[in-house]
Amino acid sequence: MALNRKIAYIDLSTGKIEIKPIPLNIRRKFLGGRGLDAYLLYNHTEKGCDPLGPKNTLMVSGGILTATLASATARTHVMAKSPLGGMIGSANMGGFFAPELAWAGFHHLVIKGKADRPVYLWINNGKIEIRDARHLWGKTTTETQWAIREELGDDDIKCMVIGPAGENLVRFANVMTGIKNSGGRTGMGAVMGSKNLKAIAARGTMDIKIAHPKEALEYNKRFIDQITSAKVNQTQGTLGTPFIWGATNSWGGVRCRNFQYNQELYCDEIEPEAIDEVCTETIGPYHMAGCFACQVHCRAKYRIPTGPYAGAYDEGPEYTSQGAFCGEPDCRSMETLLTGNHLVDQWGMDNLETGSLISWAMELYELGILTDKETDGLDLRFGNDEALLEMVRRICFREGWLGDTLAEGGIIASERIGKDSFNYLIQVKGVSNLHSDERATPALALNVATASRGSDHLRSRPAIDLYHLPEEVLRKIYSTPVPYNGPLSSEHTEYIGKPWQVFWQENCYMAVDCLGICKYHTVFLGATLPNFEDWPKVLYYNTGLEFTPREIWDIAERCNMIERLFNLREGLTREDLVRGDMLNHRYFDEPTRRGAPDVVGRVIDREKFRKMIDEFYEYKGLDRNGVPKPETLKRLGLEDEPSHLL
Amino acid sequence: MGSEKEGLSTAESLRKTRTYGQFRCHNPSCMGRLQPQPGVNHVKCPACGMEFRVAWIKPNFPRIRGPVWDVNQKLAEEAFERKMKEEKRDGVK
Amino acid sequence: MEPMGKVLAIDHEKCTGCRLCEIVCSVFHDGVSNAARSRIKIVKWESEGVYIPISCQQCQDAPCKIICPVKAISRDEKLSRVMVDQNRCIGCRACVAVCPFGAMNFNVIDRKVFKCDLCDGDPQCVRFCEVKAVDYVPADRVSSSKKRAAAEKISTAQRQAVALEAESR
Ligand code: SF4
Ligand code: SF4
Ligand code: SF4
Ligand SMILES: [Zn+2]
Numbered sequence: 001m002a003l004n005r006k007i008a009y010i011d012l013s014t015g016k017i018e019i020k021p022i023p024l025n026i027r028r029k030f031l032g033g034r035g036l037d038a039y040l041l042y043n044h045t046e047k048g049c050d051p052l053g054p055k056n057t058l059m060v061s062g063g064i065l066t067a068t069l070a071s072a073t074a075r076t077h078v079m080a081k082s083p084l085g086g087m088i089g090s091a092n093m094g095g096f097f098a099p100e101l102a103w104a105g106f107h108h109l110v111i112k113g114k115a116d117r118p119v120y121l122w123i124n125n126g127k128i129e130i131r132d133a134r135h136l137w138g139k140t141t142t143e144t145q146w147a148i149r150e151e152l153g154d155d156d157i158k159c160m161v162i163g164p165a166g167e168n169l170v171r172f173a174n175v176m177t178g179i180k181n182s183g184g185r186t187g188m189g190a191v192m193g194s195k196n197l198k199a200i201a202a203r204g205t206m207d208i209k210i211a212h213p214k215e216a217l218e219y220n221k222r223f224i225d226q227i228t229s230a231k232v233n234q235t236q237g238t239l240g241t242p243f244i245w246g247a248t249n250s251w252g253g254v255r256c257r258n259f260q261y262n263q264e265l266y267c268d269e270i271e272p273e274a275i276d277e278v279c280t281e282t283i284g285p286y287h288m289a290g291c292f293a294c295q296v297h298c299r300a301k302y303r304i305p306t307g308p309y310a311g312a313y314d315e316g317p318e319y320t321s322q323g324a325f326c327g328e329p330d331c332r333s334m335e336t337l338l339t340g341n342h343l344v345d346q347w348g349m350d351n352l353e354t355g356s357l358i359s360w361a362m363e364l365y366e367l368g369i370l371t372d373k374e375t376d377g378l379d380l381r382f383g384n385d386e387a388l389l390e391m392v393r394r395i396c397f398r399e400g401w402l403g404d405t406l407a408e409g410g411i412i413a414s415e416r417i418g419k420d421s422f423n424y425l426i427q428v429k430g431v432s433n434l435h436s437d438e439r440a441t442p443a444l445a446l447n448v449a450t451a452s453r454g455s456d457h458l459r460s461r462p463a464i465d466l467y468h469l470p471e472e473v474l475r476k477i478y479s480t481p482v483p484y485n486g487p488l489s490s491e492h493t494e495y496i497g498k499p500w501q502v503f504w505q506e507n508c509y510m511a512v513d514c515l516g517i518c519k520y521h522t523v524f525l526g527a528t529l530p531n532f533e534d535w536p537k538v539l540y541y542n543t544g545l546e547f548t549p550r551e552i553w554d555i556a557e558r559c560n561m562i563e564r565l566f567n568l569r570e571g572l573t574r575e576d577l578v579r580g581d582m583l584n585h586r587y588f589d590e591p592t593r594r595g596a597p598d599v600v601g602r603v604i605d606r607e608k609f610r611k612m613i614d615e616f617y618e619y620k621g622l623d624r625n626g627v628p629k630p631e632t633l634k635r636l637g638l639e640d641e642p643s644h645l646l
Numbered sequence: 647m648g649s650e651k652e653g654l655s656t657a658e659s660l661r662k663t664r665t666y667g668q669f670r671c672h673n674p675s676c677m678g679r680l681q682p683q684p685g686v687n688h689v690k691c692p693a694c695g696m697e698f699r700v701a702w703i704k705p706n707f708p709r710i711r712g713p714v715w716d717v718n719q720k721l722a723e724e725a726f727e728r729k730m731k732e733e734k735r736d737g738v739k
Numbered sequence: 740m741e742p743m744g745k746v747l748a749i750d751h752e753k754c755t756g757c758r759l760c761e762i763v764c765s766v767f768h769d770g771v772s773n774a775a776r777s778r779i780k781i782v783k784w785e786s787e788g789v790y791i792p793i794s795c796q797q798c799q800d801a802p803c804k805i806i807c808p809v810k811a812i813s814r815d816e817k818l819s820r821v822m823v824d825q826n827r828c829i830g831c832r833a834c835v836a837v838c839p840f841g842a843m844n845f846n847v848i849d850r851k852v853f854k855c856d857l858c859d860g861d862p863q864c865v866r867f868c869e870v871k872a873v874d875y876v877p878a879d880r881v882s883s884s885k886k887r888a889a890a891e892k893i894s895t896a897q898r899q900a901v902a903l904e905a906e907s908r
Contacts, residue, residue: 069766096758103773142786155783178785205775205847213770217763221867226658228869231666231707238703250698250713251672252722266715273701273711286870289788290757295869297755301788313787440674468670473663480656493674523657528664533655593726596673597694600722601729 002068002208002543003027005107007646008128010121012195013054013113017128022107026646027545028555029637032107033063034090034513035559036646037079040110041088042566043642051083051187052169052194054114060160060200061108062098063516067208067292068542069216071224072518073099074291076160076177082186082453083171084353084409085430087567087579089191090453091175091183094291094299094518097202100158104204111195120199122152125206133198137167140346141176148201157203163348165396166193171409172353176345180299180315181291184350186431186453187409211544219541223530228295230526236298237288241319242272244525245327248436252595253466254327255435257382258356258363259426259586262437263594264327270337275317278302278334289315296520307335309342317341323435324355329362329388336385340392347396356432357406357413358391360425369419376400411578422577426584429454429567439592440602441465443498446612450502450581452563458519460506464527465492477523478504481532481549493598495608499615507556511535514559558636561620561628565641574613574626581613581626667706671696672713682708695721744819747855747862747873748881749792754872756781756790760864767863768853776846778855779864779873792873794864795842795855797821803834803843803854819878820857828852 009018022032030036037059049055059079066073076098082089101107105126118133136144141163149157158177165173166189173189174182183189192198210216227233235243248254252263268274279287282303290297304312317325317337325340326332344351364370365380372378378387378400394403405413411430414422426433431454438445443465444457451459464477474488478501488497505523508531512522515535523531532549539545539552547555564572567579575582587604594600614624621632633639668679671691682689682700690697696718701711713719761777769776779794801821804812811827812834814820823834830850835843843854857875865875 067762067772069762069772103775146786179788205773207769207771207773207776209771210766213766217766217863220763224867224869226661229661229664231664234707235703235709243709246712247672247710250710251674265719268712271712283788284752286753287788288755289790290755292757293759293762294757295759295867297757297870315788468674469663473660476656476660491674528657528660530655530657534657591726591729594719594722596696596718597721597725598674600726601733 002064002066002102003545005062005102005208006105007108007110008106009110009112010128010130011113012111012115012119012130012197015130017130019128020646022646027064030559031064031514031555032066033061033075033516034077034079034092035510035555035562036108036514037061037077037090038088038559038562038566040108040646041079041081042562042569043644043646044110044112045081047569049081051081051086051089052190054112054195056081056191056194058111058188058191058195058197059108060101060111062102063514064107065538065542066107066516067099067102069210069213069220070515070517070538070542071220071227072291072294072296072521073516074294075513075516075518076101076183077513077516078160078175078183078188080188080191081570082430083169083190083194084187085411085454085579086570087429087572088453088563089186089188091185091188092458092513093175093177093181093183094294095158095177095181096292097158097160097177098516099292100156100204101202102204102208103206104202105206109200111197114194115196118196118198120148120197120201123200123202123204125204136198138164140164141348142179142346144199145178148199152201152203154203157201159199159201161199161348162189162192162197163346165347165349166190167198168396168398168407169193170349170395170398170407171412172350174348174350176348178315179313180341180345182345182348182350184320184352185456187350189348210542212541216541219537223534223538224295226528226530227521230528232526233296233520236520236525237296239272239276240288240298240300240316242275242317242322245319245322245435246272249327252592252599253437253440254323255359255426255433255437256327256594257330258328258359258424259437259584259590260363261594262439262592262599264330264332265594267326267332269332269334270322270326274334275300275302275337278305278338281305291518294518296518298520302338304335304338304342307339309339312342314338314342314345316345318351320352320355320435324351325388328355328359328435329384330382331385331388333385336389340389343389343392343396349392349396352434353409353432354392354395355435356426357395357410358388360410361391361402361406363424364417364421367424369421370402370417374402374405374417376402378402423585426586427455428581428583429572429579431455437592439587439604440595440599441492442495442604442608442612443492443501445583445587445604445609446498446502446616447505449583450613450616452560452567459509460502461524462498462501462505463525464523465498465501467527468492469527473527477527477531481553493602495605495612499612500619502616503619506560507553508532510556510559511552514555515539554636557620558638561632561636561638562641564620564622564626564628565638568627572626574624583609667708669708669710672698672710687711688714744816744878745875746797746819746878746881747794747857747865748876749794749873751789751791751872753870754781754790754792755870756783759867760792760873763863763867767858776853778842778844778853793840793842794873795821796840797855797857802837802839806833806837808833818857818860821854822856823852823854825851
């Protein structure tokens with residue numbers, strides 16, 4: 001039974017391990033995955049704790065549907081206080097780890113303290129063991145995984161690991177599983193590193209009873225059919241996420257040269273189809289791989305064709321690698337793209353943050369705010385492929401003044417660099433923006449500004465806003481399961497109706513993260529994909545629990561509010577540039593210069609942006625300062641938090 | 647719930663709105679759809695003049711591979727200059 | 740068409756490694772999700788991105804059938820499959836050892852062997868595998884489609900060789 005998967009509390013300082021069931025009333029309030037992790041984070045960390053100190057608490061989880069017969073329940077969620085911005089730290093990855101953890105008996109891990117030497121956790125059929133990892137320290141992400149399999153003598157072990165970047169406490173080090181599945185954002189790998197925790201290895205053969213197996217099989221077939229028939233998923237399954245970057249670049253919606261341009265010109269060499277050709281040449285005609293039980297299979301396999309790493313096997317590259325190694329630094333070489341992607345995978349660092357910060361440094365270098373003295377002679381101009389890859393290495397190993405400085409993340413780095421470097425840092429809540437440019441898309445700008453884990457598209461982006469869907473279609477989607485009669489606009493340069501869309505998406509994505517499924521299986525990139533009305537059936541057939549669509553919505557709203565409460569406790573202030581729901585001034589002051597004729601010359605209108613935030617806060621039940629009203633907390637049953645029930 | 651025959655959800659009912667064989671011009675003001683002839687690798691939007699290179703996911707499934715850079719870049723530059731002039735006249739939009 | 744019998748045809752190059760087949764197999768037979776109970780197993784060389792689905796080949800002269808000391812294994816000609824009689828099986832695992840494909844499994848919980856039974860003619864792994872890395876086809880079609888694939892490879896290689904030669908001139 002999915003519901004009898006346990007929660008384990010592991011104190012690395014004392015070695016004490018405690019295993020408990022997850023009570024049904026907690027499930028009904030927070031489901032599992034990210035939602036329950038947020039509850040645990042709020043309850044198990046103290047205000048103001050050092051994110052890289054032993055008092056920070058690391059949550060690792062699967063969703064309530066993980067490893068059941070629902071589509072793509074592949075996702076592992078990781079949460080802690082973020083060493084990047086000091087707000088919610090949260091990362092989500094595909095692959096096969098969370099299902100293996102569930103078969104080993106666990107849905108949630110709560111990891112506290114700090115081991116006195118490198119260790120890893122070995123989780124096997126209900127048992128948890130803390131093992132020595134001194135011999136693994138220094139190994140890359142894949143070396144670590146293969147070594148653990150070898151040591152424990154089982155090729156089916158699935159691991160979540162950190163690479164050298166996590167060990168070196170690079171504040172945007174990620175956690176990884178498999179070749180390239182990464183929990184990338186907000187430095188969860190640094191938190192693991194700070195606890196001397198190199199890896200978590202899981203292997204399980206424990207049954208997960210399906211409540212209604214026949215119905216689950218039949219309904220899953222129908223669900224998968226709905227998912228795989230979507231055009232966007234067929235494209236995804238052919239070209240992977242580079243197709244999104246390519247399409248967005250085509251109309252002028254990506255970041256280029258930090259934030260100077262919204263399009264990279266003449267980049268045919270690294271277009272999705274060009275990547276696809278390399279994959280075909282180096283792997284074969286069938287080169288797409290899938291995460292656990294997923295029929296979208298959006299992960300490309302490739303070997304690097306040329307250069308110092310020629311022949312090396314890797315997977316991806318994804319949207320964010322294209323942004324990091326092409327669009328942002330204005331490079332356009334396939335070799336750089338595939339090599340850069342390989343380095344961050346092997347070393348375990350967030351490609352998005354890495355690319356953003358290096359591009360920021362490139363702009364500062366061209367402006368003279370950084371000089372050869374700080375770069376130790378490295379010519380850090382835009383378009384310098386070699387300097388770009390060298391900088392990746394220096395950050396991972398904290399080499400040179402600039403490498404060590406950028407490894408601290410944007411906020412601390414801007415303090416060290418000084419002058420007006422902060423003005424050029426494109427971030428929200430200490431977290432670099434995705435390599436997308438939202439100046440022509442107010443809805444997306446609102447999403448980035450208000451995302452709980454800092455600038456992020458996967459928290460609430462109404463990406464279908466770009467499709468110019470007829471208003472009736474938008475209304476159908478956005479007025480279930482909660483009625484909405486306000487305005488909606490098909491026009492993506494508009495401001496009206498967008499706050500509701502962002503609010504709806506925020507709840508949709510939270511629900512998905514609680515269920516443990518992939519966002520390509522809901523209304524993210526495709527308007528016709530399953531959401532609130534479809535999930536009760538999946539939940540019922542698999543777990544036997546009955547929910548209405550509205551109840552799932554309420555749970556999502558509650559979980560989002562807990563994340564807000566955590567951020568408020570850590571100092572969130574509405575218009576604060578470091579800890580607020582606010583965007584860099586360039587969004588408001590510098591018009592876009594490239595892209596489709598209707599996209600150029602766009603800025604976000606400050607006044608209208610403020611109004612959007614006001615309206616968004618109203619939907620969430622927050623006051624003008626972004627603080628929940630007492631009646632909101634009461635309505636969501638959060639008035640007694642932290643309640644310390646689990 | 648249980649085993650009774652269930653109707654279509656909103657997502658399932660929207661499935662009929664899917665349009666294969668077409669895509670939209672990348673310019674926000676172009677609400678019309680472009681339907682390239684099978685196999686072609688280039689389209690020009692009749693409404694706004696943007697030009698795109700076309701790739702095919704499947705024989706009946708085209709997508710925009712990327713812009714025709716020279717053409718679209720020129721359109722962008724013209725639009726930018728026009729808008730900056732208008733802005734000087736009317737104030738920021 | 741009936742009596743010819745159909746078999747599982749595996750084309751490992753198409754496999755995305757998703758393991759949905761393992762889950763539907765265990766849910767269909769045991770009502771639980773547990774890859775360890777699946778009759779089909781995806782063997783992976785992860786560091787090279789190679790995934791190979793392994794399942795019973797329903798051999799004509801099945802080694803498992805020959806070696807079984809209590810004659811628990813028989814051929815069901817109607818569905819062209821090899822079946823284990825769970826009432827006879829004594830759990831000695833001789834068949835597990837002898838299967839050349841490792842497709843005979845041993846369930847440590849019930850202490851019985853288990854293997855692919857083609858889902859009584861409606862293989863669930865085939866039904867759910869979108870990329871058709873496992874397919875259910877008439878026995879004589881397997882080799883002909885393999886021949887076609889091999890021929891295609893040869894002709895591409897030849898075309899490439901010709902092109903290379905032309906270039907180097
Ligand atoms: S859609 Fe892609 S990322 Fe999502 S589960 Fe499937 S393969 Fe993984
Ligand atoms: S369902 Fe198909 S693609 Fe997925 S693992 Fe099984 S054989 Fe491979
Ligand atoms: S045919 Fe049926 S029993 Fe055989 S591997 Fe596939 S799902 Fe399992
Ligand atoms: Zn047009």
